[in-house]
Amino acid sequence: MSSTEDVHRPVGINDVAARAGVSPGTVSNVLNRPERVAESTRRRVEEAIRDLDYVRNSSGRSLRAGRSDSVGLLVLDITNSFFTEVARGVEDVAGEEGLAVVLLNSAERSARQQRSLRLLAEQRAAGAVVMPVDGDMTDLLWLRKQSVPWVLLDRGDVGADIACSVAVDNHAGGMAAGRHLISLGHERVTYLSGPADMEQCRTRLGGLRAALEEAGIDPDENIRVIETEQLNAEYGEKAVEEVLAGGPKRRPQAVFCTNDQLALGVLKGLGERGLSAPGDLSVVGYDDVHFSALVHPGLTTVAQPKYELGRAAMRLLLSELNGSGHQHERVRFAPELVVRGSTAARRQ
Amino acid sequence: MSSTEDVHRPVGINDVAARAGVSPGTVSNVLNRPERVAESTRRRVEEAIRDLDYVRNSSGRSLRAGRSDSVGLLVLDITNSFFTEVARGVEDVAGEEGLAVVLLNSAERSARQQRSLRLLAEQRAAGAVVMPVDGDMTDLLWLRKQSVPWVLLDRGDVGADIACSVAVDNHAGGMAAGRHLISLGHERVTYLSGPADMEQCRTRLGGLRAALEEAGIDPDENIRVIETEQLNAEYGEKAVEEVLAGGPKRRPQAVFCTNDQLALGVLKGLGERGLSAPGDLSVVGYDDVHFSALVHPGLTTVAQPKYELGRAAMRLLLSELNGSGHQHERVRFAPELVVRGSTAARRQ
DNA sequence: CAGGTGAATTAAAACGTGTCAATCCTGTCC
DNA sequence: GGACAGGATTGACACGTTTTAATTCACCTG
Numbered sequence: 001m002s003s004t005e006d007v008h009r010p011v012g013i014n015d016v017a018a019r020a021g022v023s024p025g026t027v028s029n030v031l032n033r034p035e036r037v038a039e040s041t042r043r044r045v046e047e048a049i050r051d052l053d054y055v056r057n058s059s060g061r062s063l064r065a066g067r068s069d070s071v072g073l074l075v076l077d078i079t080n081s082f083f084t085e086v087a088r089g090v091e092d093v094a095g096e097e098g099l100a101v102v103l104l105n106s107a108e109r110s111a112r113q114q115r116s117l118r119l120l121a122e123q124r125a126a127g128a129v130v131m132p133v134d135g136d137m138t139d140l141l142w143l144r145k146q147s148v149p150w151v152l153l154d155r156g157d158v159g160a161d162i163a164c165s166v167a168v169d170n171h172a173g174g175m176a177a178g179r180h181l182i183s184l185g186h187e188r189v190t191y192l193s194g195p196a197d198m199e200q201c202r203t204r205l206g207g208l209r210a211a212l213e214e215a216g217i218d219p220d221e222n223i224r225v226i227e228t229e230q231l232n233a234e235y236g237e238k239a240v241e242e243v244l245a246g247g248p249k250r251r252p253q254a255v256f257c258t259n260d261q262l263a264l265g266v267l268k269g270l271g272e273r274g275l276s277a278p279g280d281l282s283v284v285g286y287d288d289v290h291f292s293a294l295v296h297p298g299l300t301t302v303a304q305p306k307y308e309l310g311r312a313a314m315r316l317l318l319s320e321l322n323g324s325g326h327q328h329e330r331v332r333f334a335p336e337l338v339v340r341g342s343t344a345a346r347r348q
Numbered sequence: 349m350s351s352t353e354d355v356h357r358p359v360g361i362n363d364v365a366a367r368a369g370v371s372p373g374t375v376s377n378v379l380n381r382p383e384r385v386a387e388s389t390r391r392r393v394e395e396a397i398r399d400l401d402y403v404r405n406s407s408g409r410s411l412r413a414g415r416s417d418s419v420g421l422l423v424l425d426i427t428n429s430f431f432t433e434v435a436r437g438v439e440d441v442a443g444e445e446g447l448a449v450v451l452l453n454s455a456e457r458s459a460r461q462q463r464s465l466r467l468l469a470e471q472r473a474a475g476a477v478v479m480p481v482d483g484d485m486t487d488l489l490w491l492r493k494q495s496v497p498w499v500l501l502d503r504g505d506v507g508a509d510i511a512c513s514v515a516v517d518n519h520a521g522g523m524a525a526g527r528h529l530i531s532l533g534h535e536r537v538t539y540l541s542g543p544a545d546m547e548q549c550r551t552r553l554g555g556l557r558a559a560l561e562e563a564g565i566d567p568d569e570n571i572r573v574i575e576t577e578q579l580n581a582e583y584g585e586k587a588v589e590e591v592l593a594g595g596p597k598r599r600p601q602a603v604f605c606t607n608d609q610l611a612l613g614v615l616k617g618l619g620e621r622g623l624s625a626p627g628d629l630s631v632v633g634y635d636d637v638h639f640s641a642l643v644h645p646g647l648t649t650v651a652q653p654k655y656e657l658g659r660a661a662m663r664l665l666l667s668e669l670n671g672s673g674h675q676h677e678r679v680r681f682a683p684e685l686v687v688r689g690s691t692a693a694r695r696q
Numbered sequence: 697c698a699g700g701t702g703a704a705t706t707a708a709a710a711c712g713t714g715t716c717a718a719t720c721c722t723g724t725c726c
Numbered sequence: 727g728g729a730c731a732g733g734a735t736t737g738a739c740a741c742g743t744t745t746t747a748a749t750t751c752a753c754c755t756g
Contacts, residue, residue: 010414010495012712023736028714038734055494058470059416060712063407063741066358070450078432078439079638087426091453100467102418103451105439119448122406146403147358233642264642271644290427291639294581294612296619360742371706376744386704408742411711 011052020048031056062124067147070100071317072120072128074113078105080231080261081289082306083131086153089310090129097318099126106133108230114139121146127321129153129313134197137162151317153309157199160328164320166313170200173302173335174207177256177284180300180337182215185346186253186282190224190243192266193258194231201258204286208256224252228262236265240273253281253346260285260292263299267342278344288338297341305333359400368396379404410472415495418448419665420468420476422461426453428579428609429637430654431479434501437658438477445666447474454481456578462487469494475669477501477661482545485510499665501657505547508676512668514661518548521650521683522555525604525632528648528685530563533694534601534630538572538591540614541606542579549606552634556604572600576610584613588621601629601694608633608640611647615690626692636686645689653681 017024022041029037030045037045048054062068073090075083091101102125106113110133117139120128128150132140137158143150152158156167181189191208193201209219226242228235236257243255243266257263263285270276270283277283277297285292288303312331320326365372370389377385378393385393396402410416421438423431439449450473454461458481465487468476476498480488485506491498492511500506500513529537539556541549557567574590576583584605591603591614605611611633618624618631625631625645633640636651660679668674 010712013714014712024712025714025716025736025738026734029735032714036734041734055466055469057411057472057712059407059411059472060741061714063405063411063711063743064713064715066741068407078435079429081427081429084426084432087451088453091426100450100471102448103435104448105436118403121403123448124405124407233638264639268642268644290581291612291642294616294639295643296616358742361744362742372742373706373708373744374704377705380744384704389704405742408711409744411713411741412743412745414711 010057011054012057013054016045016048016052016054019052020045067124067126069098070102070123070125071314072102072104072116072123072125072130072150074104074106074116074128074130074132076106076108076131076133077231078103078107081291082260082287082304085289085306086310086313089307089312090314091310093311093314093318106131108133110134110136117143120148124148127151127317129310129317131155135199149317149320151313151320153313155199156203156332160330162328164316164328164330166309166316166331166333168304168309168333168335170203170335171207171210173286173304174204174209174256175211176207176335176337177204177286177302178208178211179214180339180343181254181256181282181284182211182217184254184282184343187212187217188222188224188252189254189256190226190252191256191258192236192239192243192262193225193227194262195229196227204258231259231261233261233265233268236262237269237272238265240266240269244273244275251281254284254343255281256284258286260287260289260299260301263301263342264291264295267295267299277342282343284343293340300340300343301338303336303338305336309333358405359402360405361402364393364396364400364402367400368393415472415474417446418450418471418473419662420450420452420464420471420473420478420498422452422454422464422476422478422480424454424456424479424481425579426451426455429639430608430635430652433638433654434658434661437655437660438662439658441659441662441666454479456481458482458484458487465491468496472496475499475665477658477665479503483547497665497668499661499668501661503547504551504680508678510676512664512676512678514657514664514679514681516652516657516681516683518551518683519555519558521634521652522552522557522604523559524555524683524685525552525634525650526556526559527562528687528691529602529604529630529632530559530565532602532630532691535560535565536570536572536600537602537604538574538600539604539606540584540587540591540610541573541575542610543577544575552606579607580609581613581616584610585617585620586613588614588617592621592623599629602632602691603629604632604634606634608635608637608647608649611649611690612639612643615643615647625690630691632691641688648688648691649686651684651686653684657681 013024013027017027027045030042071094094101104116113133121143125148130150131153152163152165154167158165191205212219226239228239255266263283266283285299285301288301292299292301361372361375365375375393378390419442442449452464461481473496478498479501500511502515504515506513539553560567574587576587603614611631614631633647633649636649640647640649
């Protein structure tokens with residue numbers, strides 16, 4: 001039982017020391033290097049800790065250490081389940097190491113990203129896993145100069161000279177989707193892209209083009225690109241109109257969306273117009289978010305190992321934190337095509 | 349431009365003071381109470397801050413203050429979009445106040461909840477918004493004793509004598525769903541519940557029962573309850589078998605799920621068996637997650653004001669932090685039935 | 697001009713921890 | 727019995743802030 005007077009005066013390492021009849025330094029040793037302290041005193045200290053219900057003060061710790069024991073995770077959209085899966089992976093690995101994760105949401109806005117990075121600097125975060133809003137690295141380099149190291153997630157175009165990074169091979173992903181569509185007999189495909197300045201969108205398109213070329217089909221003539229402002233279902237739904245523009249005659253045989261949310265929006269938009277996949281056209285997504293297996297028909301999509309992505313990023317960060325002679329590393333995962341009901345062979 | 353020697357030695361308030369030819373205290377005043385310092389010196393200090401690229405150290409701040417400037421948000425399942433919407437609300441309000449949000453995930457496990465609360469105590473968090481794993485309040489009371497105040501979210505059964513709380517009226521929600529089903533001519537309904545020790549599940553069932561009674565239908569005879577271990581789509585899908593058990597003759601006319609994820613799983617499970625809503629039976633969910641509008645048919649569901657829930661919780665917490673003579677408050681939102689395609693009138 | 701007023705600034709003392717050199721102690725060896 | 731080794735423990739300081747009481751200074755008043 002804890003005594004009654006410790007309610008208002010928070011108990012610190014000194015109180016514990018006093019109670020155990022020992023110096024504060026010894027208590028600190030019990031906490032951090034138990035092997036250096038004799039069995040008997042260690043027990044006495046531990047008992048005092050329990051009696052007083054002492055809990056360590058991480059402000060003090062990190063002030064002394066010069067850095068805190070939490071890492072930042074900056075995501076583009078906390079609402080998107082792709083990111084929350086990544087977050088789970090990051091969190092699990094960090095938790096094993098006793099690091100807390102501060103989740104920050106840039107909402108795809110560079111002002112918010114800047115604010116978040118500043119916050120991490122103020123907290124002297126041990127490190128960060130970052131999915132940057134755009135290609136502008138100045139804020140990130142500033143953060144590194146404040147001696148907060150970071151690992152890039154989902155941005156494959158940045159070289160190992162700048163930072164560690166974890167990503168999925170977007171070119172291969174686009175290509176897998178393309179080959180699948182071609183194998184079903186589709187040639188005229190619309191690519192529903194997000195903002196064109198997102199590297200992922202461009203690279204996946206590159207993969208799609210490569211697949212067509214490989215099959216002897218001219219990409220320039222057969223691929224139509226539609227850009228949306230954001231990567232969510234609303235924009236996908238809205239885009240359907242444009243996809244179908246030109247009448248049934250010029251309608252594409254397939255739509256490849258750069259993101260499942262867009263694809264799900266497209267499926268809905270089709271339904272509202274009395275059309276459906278794969279009957280009227282095939283639809284392919286990207287990410288394999290949880291819901292994609294739940295719609296009817298199931299969404300054919302390019303799966304990313306989201307959870308593993310998070311784990312790998314955090315592990316890379318850890319190695320940068322612990323390792324002395326650190327070399328930046330690039331980890332690349334292979335995407336995997338998941339075929340469900342939203343794609344089918346072309347009707348003759 | 350920042351000079352070259354500040355790369356390794358992190359710059360503190362003292363360096364700024366030296367540069368501006370002023371005492372550290374004055375720098376602190378410039379940062380925290382600019383009105384107390386003369387215009388001219390203020391400008392000199394601000395210039396020094398810019399020149400040195402000074403960023404304040406929150407470890408030092410919170411050590412001195414005795415509490416940090418971040419608040420915890422403990423959710424049951426970071427993967428569930430219900431919680432991420434809440435998180436957005438919390439984050440937005442916290443951000444306005446300059447508070448950082450540490451997102452913690454208990455994954456519905458009480459051991460993880462305990463670990464998270466301990467972490468918050470160690471960080472001397474300013475406060476927390478908590479969705480507790482179960483009815484056991486001991487860990488939470490311990491946290492309060494460590495002088496970390498918290499606000500309950502989504503747990504309507506806890507009185508204002510214990511804590512502030514924000515919730516949606518679950519009884520009314522269950523009732524709305526029940527009335528809707530009755531108005532469609534359904535009497536024999538299966539309630540797909542989560543774990544029975546979750547208060548939300550029980551209260552919603554109570555509302556459903558009340559609706560039947562109101563219509564002169566005996567709940568005991570007409571409602572069948574099936575419990576699942578967790579509140580996700582997999583378990584919903586699995587439960588379909590049990591829902592249908594007894595053959596077409598004894599099949600319920602409707603299924604009311606305590607959560608959209610379960611309901612979406614049910615829709616999928618039906619589809620796999622060649623059945624569908626609302627043709628073979630009506631399905632109602634709860635929460636109105638984003639995705640429920642995207643499936644076909646759209647899921648009829650009881651909507652909760654998720655974002656607002658988060659905002660309200662954070663506001664309550666703020667008032668507890670700032671206000672001196674604080675009285676616990678209960679905020680209750682009204683749920684709203686959203687009718688989509690998954691429910692329809694009974695076929696004769 | 698002495699005395700007083702009030703604004704602007706400063707010096708010093710915390711806050712709780714970790715580290716490191718110095719000290720204490722116990723037992724061993726010659 | 728004295729010196730020594732080496733493990734266990736201690737004391738003191740530093741980390742970067744904020745705050746309070748004290749000090750300085752310019753100016754005004756009687």
